[in-house]
Amino acid sequence: MDHLIDLEKYINLLRQKGIIVNLTGDDKNVANLFNKIGNGVTMYPNFYYNEEFEQAIEYSEKPWNRMKANLKHNYFSSPWVGASTVAAIILLILTTIQTILAFTGSVK
Numbered sequence: 235m236d237h238l239i240d241l242e243k244y245i246n247l248l249r250q251k252g253i254i255v256n257l258t259g260d261d262k263n264v265a266n267l268f269n270k271i272g273n274g275v276t277m278y279p280n281f282y283y284n285e286e287f288e289q290a291i292e293y294s295e296k297p298w299n300r301m302k303a304n305l306k307h308n309y310f311s312s313p314w315v316g317a318s319t320v321a322a323i324i325l326l327i328l329t330t331i332q333t334i335l336a337f338t339g340s341v342k
Contacts, residue, residue, distance in 0.1 A: 239268040 239245060242261035245268075248254040249261070256264055281287070293299055310316040 239265055241265060 239248075242265045245254065245256065245261040245264045249256050254264070258264060309319045
């Protein structure tokens, strides 16, 4: 859990989804608790999920995967948000083409 929870915003999200019940009242205290709970603990070398754990950490550390997850979370969270994002990109491209053609047409 220490690797999953670093900031109080993660506790807030888990509390909103009903995964964690926070009776202390302060998300920052709970985040500190999870961050300190693993101090001095070493992982057993034959941990059953050791390979999956290392793959998950390696996957999350790659910047491309973080950007892709951020893009999916912010701009493609639902079909309507995705459609409006694609429409905005198309509109921006068409406006750019129209501007370029307006400048090159007046030069001739």
